[in-house]
Amino acid sequence: MHEIFLDELKKLNTQFMEMGVLVNDQIDQGTRSFVAHDKKTAQKMIKEADVVPKEAIRIEKKALDLMALQQPVATDFRVVISILKAATDLERIGENAISLAVETVRVKGNPRIPEVEKIISQMTHEVRKMLIEVLTAYVQEDEKTARSMVDRQEVVTANYQKARKVIIDGVEKDSNAAVASASYFVIIRLLKRIGDHIVNLASWVIYKVSGELFELADPKAE
């Protein structure tokens, strides 16, 4: 009987990882289309925006079925619950990535501020790396890497603060950059939020491994 449960659990894990890969691509496409003014890619992303939420529902349904029908406890319980909760965070990350695309379509205005776009690229690179690491930590039950996400998010937050300053300086230098700056503010905020959700994901890795419920994200950090 338990073979069936473990088999289902394996499938659930695979689905979760697949969703992670999808979301990671979304972040990449979203920011790249923004920086490259690639509205076509952005529009395609928006059109396909329901793929990840649908995947999330499939995962949630399977997890809830397992809870109700197999009534797992102890380690098995934590695995199912952590997927259920982590899928929600992953879905939120996807939503934020779609918002990146929406902003790309909306954005008008030149001139731009190249220095900001450089920071945006850095932030994107960082959160994507974090997402891959946290998903790997999930599979490998690597609590240490999960815990390191707090420090990693501090780097993202620092970049966010830095970008704000650079945007304001840029507008002061050239008031024509004001139009683009509104979008910059949205984008850096979205990237920071993605980082916050990754930290939440990390806390579910910790729960899965140790049973410890952990508030990793600092609600004051803005």
Next chain:
Amino acid sequence: MKNIMEVKNVKLRYGDFEALHGINLAFPEQKLTALIGPSGCGKSTLLRCLNRMNDDIADIKITGDILLAGEDIYRPHLDLVELRKSVGMVFQQPMPFPFSVFDNVAYGLKVAGIKDKELIQQRVEESLKQAAIWQETKDSLDRNALAFSGGQQQRICIARALAVRPAVVLLDEPTSALDPISSSEIEETLMTLKTKYTFIMVTHNLQQASRVSDQVAFLMNGNLIESGTTEEMFLAPKKEITSNYLNGRFG
């Protein structure tokens, strides 16, 4: 939290076969401890040591200490009637004596030498109320206890155990022979009684253990594998084998 009973390095042998290999476990007062584990793991054997129900088995040898309120229950010249007044027991199959409900519940009091009829009457009523069977029996206390349903019989047995005001009640799979509704009624009764008594329950029903117990001890092959609060054990046991058992992967 005060421990009312303590088991210290208890080993038990039936002839050449060692059934318990040195168990250390404490039972906190006014809590329900569930003993779980696969068949033959020694949980019932351990339970029966706690009020010396194993004494009469041939070739049995028990070593180590079992303390009730700090006193060794295996000390010489211990009065078994006194011990079983303090440590009562309810069995898997409801086992009322083949006489009236009243006499069943009063039985222990009479054995204990209580003659005051008013006190006996009062205790019988109180105990039946505590076991949540008073409403169903109050108008038929003269009826033979065997004429009641299985679930009712089991609650009469619980009332009988409670009548002598034991400190500890041992429960050996008390609901395994009952239907889900009767089981659930017994569980509710136990939840209420926990504020007054200490319970130690052997059960194969893991969901039941998670619902009613405060502490869980997991035994396997005569060893205590792990014990802890019910939350710890059902959410984050320290050993993988415990999680495997709780999820029915063996046993």
